[in-house]
Amino acid sequence: MYVQTRIVSIFIFTLLFYCCSSSQEEKANKVEVTSPNQPIKQISIATHDSLPDTTISINRADTVQQTLSTPRPPIQLHEIPDSGFVELIRLDSSFILDLRYATPNNFLKEKVYDCAKCLLRKEAAMALIKAQHILLAKGYRLRLFDCYRPLDVQKKMWKIMPNDHFVGNPYGNGSMHNKGAALDLTLADSTGKELDMGTPFDFFGKEAYHAYTKLPADVLQRRQLLKQSMIQAGFSPITSEWWHYSYKGRRYKVANFKPDCE
Ligand SMILES: C[C@@H](N)C(=O)N[C@H](C)C(=O)O
Numbered sequence: 001m002y003v004q005t006r007i008v009s010i011f012i013f014t015l016l017f018y019c020c021s022s023s024q025e026e027k028a029n030k031v032e033v034t035s036p037n038q039p040i041k042q043i044s045i046a047t048h049d050s051l052p053d054t055t056i057s058i059n060r061a062d063t064v065q066q067t068l069s070t071p072r073p074p075i076q077l078h079e080i081p082d083s084g085f086v087e088l089i090r091l092d093s094s095f096i097l098d099l100r101y102a103t104p105n106n107f108l109k110e111k112v113y114d115c116a117k118c119l120l121r122k123e124a125a126m127a128l129i130k131a132q133h134i135l136l137a138k139g140y141r142l143r144l145f146d147c148y149r150p151l152d153v154q155k156k157m158w159k160i161m162p163n164d165h166f167v168g169n170p171y172g173n174g175s176m177h178n179k180g181a182a183l184d185l186t187l188a189d190s191t192g193k194e195l196d197m198g199t200p201f202d203f204f205g206k207e208a209y210h211a212y213t214k215l216p217a218d219v220l221q222r223r224q225l226l227k228q229s230m231i232q233a234g235f236s237p238i239t240s241e242w243w244h245y246s247y248k249g250r251r252y253k254v255a256n257f258k259p260d261c262e
Pocket residue numbers: 146157164165166167168175176177182184202241244
């Protein structure tokens with residue numbers, strides 16, 4: 001009788017333990033947003049023990065119960081080859097993403113990316129993190145307009161602007177963006193606010209050239225700071241666009257895959 005009672009109580013205890021722990025796990029992966037018209041809610045997902053958390057925004061447009069998809073496994077950086085593609089924000093969440101081609105706010109006047117993901121070859125991503133650290137130490141931040149760009153998107157751009165000073169020729173060598181080794185970016189202050197660089201992004205004219213100096217002293221200083229930091233981190237500028245930098249660590253192949261938007 002005593003043994004039977006012991007077995008029954010162990011069984012009930014085990015049952016209770018599993019019930020509670022699984023419902024806690026479920027809670028950890030759910031974000032309940034119940035009140036509409038409130039500001040954006042920020043949540044953090046741990047990505048890697050030694051790396052900062054990734055912050056994502058959930059818009060409180062309606063009464064929703066948002067279930068996060070299965071938490072993404074931590075990136076095992078050493079398992080990715082130097083020439084492999086990585087999602088930058090999963091390595092370092094301090095960048096400001098303002099990926100214009102994922103919106104209609106760009107010279108094509110249409111959204112040409114399905115989602116706003118910044119993918120880069122691992123080597124280029126690591127170099128960019130170096131540039132970001134140089135700038136963070138000086139009270140600035142990098143704000144990114146574009147990273148990897150599929151070749152088909154390059155062809156759309158070329159149709160509108162067939163001038164290789166401003167758009168890489170997709171029927172020639174392609175763009176370094178198509179190789180996952182170029183960035184369009186600008187300087188932001190420590191809060192992420194875009195700073196005046198003399199022209200808007202993708203302003204295709206002489207004012208965007210590095211050699212153009214008829215600009216206020218503070219604008220010239222910022223262009224210079226951006227250029228020096230990027231060069232120090234291993235990037236090269238092009239003459240005609242203050243926002244474009246290429247990483248030329250090695251020869252990469254042109255790519256044309258669409259980022260996974262999950
Ligand atoms: C289109 C512009 N943002 C750009 O990236 N231009 C360079 C030259 C490119 O297409 O590689």
